[in-house]
Amino acid sequence: MLSDRDEDHRHTKEDFSPDIEMAEIERNKWRGRRKMAWVALISMIIATAACMSIVSIDRLKIIEELLSWYYLAMASIIGAYMGFTTWSSISKK
Numbered sequence: 480m481l482s483d484r485d486e487d488h489r490h491t492k493e494d495f496s497p498d499i500e501m502a503e504i505e506r507n508k509w510r511g512r513r514k515m516a517w518v519a520l521i522s523m524i525i526a527t528a529a530c531m532s533i534v535s536i537d538r539l540k541i542i543e544e545l546l547s548w549y550y551l552a553m554a555s556i557i558g559a560y561m562g563f564t565t566w567s568s569i570s571k572k
Contacts, residue, residue, distance in 0.1 A: 509564075516560035519553040526550075 526549065530539060539546075 512560055512563070516557050519556040523550060523553045 526546070530546065534542075
């Protein structure tokens with residue numbers, strides 16, 4: 480909400496600065512969340528490629544449960560980002 484700080488009924492740069500700062504803070508929050516989701520997705524792809532090409536079948540059986548938890552955690556980060564982004568866009572309307 481834009482407020483007239485000095486109550487002269489004219490909007491100056493100082494009147495806009497809190498709104499601009501809040502918008503910038505919100506934009507930086509979403510930028511960080513987006514980067515976190517992309518890193519999670521890329522790490523899942525790299526882990527899958529590594530398991531398919533580098534790790535032997537015997538070792539995969541040993542680390543199977545660890546990989547399951549890893550994929551669950553990374554998918555949760557991606558799903559939470561998608562869900563909160565959708566929720567945020569719906570709540571703005």
